[in-house]
Amino acid sequence: MEKFNKLTGNAIPIRITNVDTDMIIPKQFLKTIKRTGLGEYLFFELKFDQDGNKIDSFALNQDQYNGASILIAGKNFGCGSSREHAPWSIADYGIKCIIAPSYADIFYNNCFKNGILPIILDEETVAKLQDTAENTLNFNIDLQKQNITYVENNEQKEITFEIDPVKKKCLIEGLDDIGLTLNKSSSISDFENNQAKETPWLYGSKTI
Amino acid sequence: MSAPKTLYDKIWDNHIVSINDDGTTMLYIDRHLVHEVTSPQAFEGLRMSGRKVRRPEFTLATADHNVPTMDRDKGIADPDSKLQVETLERNASENNITYLPMSDKRQGIVHIVGPEQGFTQPGMTIVCGDSHTSTHGAFGALAWGIGTSEVEHTLATQTLIQTKAKNMCIKITGEVVDGVTAKDIILAIIKKIGTAGGTGYVIEYTGDVIKNLSMEGRMTVCNMSIEAGARAGLISPDEKTWEYLKGRPLAPSGEEFETAIKHWQSLATDEGAQYDEIVEIKADEIIPQVTWGTSPEDVVSIDGYVPDPKNASSDEKKISIERALDYMGLEPNTPINEIEVNKVFIGSCTNGRIEDLRAVSKIAKGRKVEKNVHAMIVPGSGLVKEQAEKEGLDKIFIEAGFDWRDPGCSMCLAMNADKLKPQERCASTSNRNFEGRQGRGGRTHLMSPQMAAAAAIKGKLTDFRDL
Numbered sequence: 236m237e238k239f240n241k242l243t244g245n246a247i248p249i250r251i252t253n254v255d256t257d258m259i260i261p262k263q264f265l266k267t268i269k270r271t272g273l274g275e276y277l278f279f280e281l282k283f284d285q286d287g288n289k290i291d292s293f294a295l296n297q298d299q300y301n302g303a304s305i306l307i308a309g310k311n312f313g314c315g316s317s318r319e320h321a322p323w324s325i326a327d328y329g330i331k332c333i334i335a336p337s338y339a340d341i342f343y344n345n346c347f348k349n350g351i352l353p354i355i356l357d358e359e360t361v362a363k364l365q366d367t368a369e370n371t372l373n374f375n376i377d378l379q380k381q382n383i384t385y386v387e388n389n390e391q392k393e394i395t396f397e398i399d400p401v402k403k404k405c406l407i408e409g410l411d412d413i414g415l416t417l418n419k420s421s422s423i424s425d426f427e428n429n430q431a432k433e434t435p436w437l438y439g440s441k442t443i
Numbered sequence: 444m445s446a447p448k449t450l451y452d453k454i455w456d457n458h459i460v461s462i463n464d465d466g467t468t469m470l471y472i473d474r475h476l477v478h479e480v481t482s483p484q485a486f487e488g489l490r491m492s493g494r495k496v497r498r499p500e501f502t503l504a505t506a507d508h509n510v511p512t513m514d515r516d517k518g519i520a521d522p523d524s525k526l527q528v529e530t531l532e533r534n535a536s537e538n539n540i541t542y543l544p545m546s547d548k549r550q551g552i553v554h555i556v557g558p559e560q561g562f563t564q565p566g567m568t569i570v571c572g573d574s575h576t577s578t579h580g581a582f583g584a585l586a587w588g589i590g591t592s593e594v595e596h597t598l599a600t601q602t603l604i605q606t607k608a609k610n611m612c613i614k615i616t617g618e619v620v621d622g623v624t625a626k627d628i629i630l631a632i633i634k635k636i637g638t639a640g641g642t643g644y645v646i647e648y649t650g651d652v653i654k655n656l657s658m659e660g661r662m663t664v665c666n667m668s669i670e671a672g673a674r675a676g677l678i679s680p681d682e683k684t685w686e687y688l689k690g691r692p693l694a695p696s697g698e699e700f701e702t703a704i705k706h707w708q709s710l711a712t713d714e715g716a717q718y719d720e721i722v723e724i725k726a727d728e729i730i731p732q733v734t735w736g737t738s739p740e741d742v743v744s745i746d747g748y749v750p751d752p753k754n755a756s757s758d759e760k761k762i763s764i765e766r767a768l769d770y771m772g773l774e775p776n777t778p779i780n781e782i783e784v785n786k787v788f789i790g791s792c793t794n795g796r797i798e799d800l801r802a803v804s805k806i807a808k809g810r811k812v813e814k815n816v817h818a819m820i821v822p823g824s825g826l827v828k829e830q831a832e833k834e835g836l837d838k839i840f841i842e843a844g845f846d847w848r849d850p851g852c853s854m855c856l857a858m859n860a861d862k863l864k865p866q867e868r869c870a871s872t873s874n875r876n877f878e879g880r881q882g883r884g885g886r887t888h889l890m891s892p893q894m895a896a897a898a899a900i901k902g903k904l905t906d907f908r909d910l
Contacts, residue, residue: 252763253738257877262858266523268483268530280879285865311639317574319590340642340674341588348592401465416600426460426471436695436703437473443560443692
């Protein structure tokens with residue numbers, strides 16, 4: 236799994252609430268059998284109109300956000316489907332951190348599997364950061380210290396954030412969680428043996 | 444005596460393999476459904492790391508998102524769709540996983556196939572790389588959607604590392620008004636709690652209204668738990684559940700079935716068990732519901748009006764209503780029953796079961812689809828299709844001018860050839876009305892099968908009870 240520790244970069248404000256996974260990566264790009272190469276399709280239908288012309292008002296099309304590595308988004312970000320293509324396209328685009336007031340559950344979990352840090356801050360702070368993002372080039376994000384720092388009007392600013400310690404550790408260490416689980420395969424076998432006694436019909440021989 | 448537990452607590456506790464030092468739980472996964480869109484990268488991951496599928500016999504695969512719903516003998520025209528389906532076929536075969544191909548009459552949408560085959564049973568943990576896995580909660584199974592990394596984790600270990608969610612009880616009180624369906628109930632719930640209202644929760648639906656629903660209706664309710672943001676939806680299993688399961692190919696039989704029922708009966712929430720949150724909804728106040736906007740919480744009664752952004756409760760809400768109205772091509776304060784449609788989609792894992800089709804046939808019988816409307820009916824599985832044809836429903840549909848198709852996800856998410864064109868307006872029994880969901884620029888109004896059928900007949904949104 237990808238590691239995340241520190242990040243410095245500029246941020247793209249996406250001022251829409253309930254951004255769903257269909258917006259993040261439309262279904263026509265889900266037909267791939269690979270994880271890579273989805274970055275160019277990120278927010279495809281917000282970036283291009285139906286004739287394929289760039290929509291200038293959309294932040295991702297504005298030069299000042301070229302090379303950005305942070306998204307600052309509205310609440311309930313990533314709602315809808317379970318498609319991991321959403322965080323894949325975000326990561327492939329070069330975004331490593333998202334800041335929003337809240338996330339949909341599956342999307343939130345999927346981020347951690349892909350080295351993306353989803354930070355939760357209150358709505359007011361997020362709105363303010365979206366304004367700041369329009370002018371401030373660099374935000375520094377330090378997961379270890381759980382803070383965001385930036386300079387605004389020659390003044391050093393710091394915002395701290397909370398994060399589940401387990402998820403923090405996974406991101407910092409980039410752990411292979413399948414490998415870790417497989418180290419405990421004897422516990423899994425014990426569970427199965429016991430379950431087969433308690434509820435034997437789950438282990439029946441019927442097939443279709 | 445141990446403390447009283449909820450249905451969720453019991454299923455959770457029954458599946459703890461170990462509690463890790465960091466407080467997370469390794470949870471055993473009893474059954475895993477696999478489809479072609481969210482699995483190829485997981486199988487690829489296994490191959491790259493030299494890992495095997497731990498329990499192929501607990502895994503069931505079928506292709507549903509990309510399959511054509513007509514002219515199947517010609518195969519899949521789109522090369523990417525074709526490759527995705529062929530990749531699933533190969534992965535299933537290499538890993539000894541049962542796979543129901545397009546040519547098998549048992550093929551269909553995973554969430555319809557699982558229950559039909561008796562793969563889904565009470566008390567189980569069930570996952571699938573698909574958010575509508577919550578459907579299986581109708582059986583009192585803890586079922587939730589996962590991303591592809593977790594699909595790989597489940598394939599390799601038959602477990603997932605989880606943190607327990609909070610538990611919400613949604614109690615539907617009173618009695619439903621005539622003509623109000625499971626779909627109207629769940630839309631009313633989402634309207635009340637919002638698309639993020641269930642975030643961080645597993646919802647248990649309770650009350651006589653839920654108890655009186657058929658298994659199919661219960662599946663419709665649990666299906667859209669995800670649209671309320673919940674991790675999963677649950678309904679306590681009962682006689683209807685055993686009755687549904689009896690004789691299904693993968694359900695236990697004979698003496699074992701009786702033993703299983705005893706176990707399943709013990710799963711119901713204990714008296715005095717605590718929920719983190721309780722929401723009450725009065726059924727009497729619900730009439731047929733439709734969505735007007737681009738979020739499943741944009742719900743209004745059929746006798747209502749398109750909202751006016753001027754009356755929004757906040758600036759943020761105002762902006763989001765304006766954006767939705769612009770996308771939907773609707774004017775504020777338009778009566779809902781004056782909105783004209785040119786497409787109708789009846790199907791999906793929400794409403795693609797036999798009962799849904801029977802309800803549609805009652806509306807369709809002796810009537811005609813309005814001449815400017817294209818109305819398609821896509822059964823949820825080959826078995827649903829077969830049953831409908833056995834009952835002669837297909838003849839009623841065709842006679843009325845509906846387009847009767849082969850099973851799959853179809854225009855619920857438009858990954859196959861079935862999609863809306865820009866600005867087309869669709870009365871749909873599916874689950875999401877997001878921008879572009881049914882095709883770029885397409886406009887979706889969610890509703891029950893009866894309401895969608897009535898829209899096909901009238902060419903506009905209408906209360907089917909007035910037909």
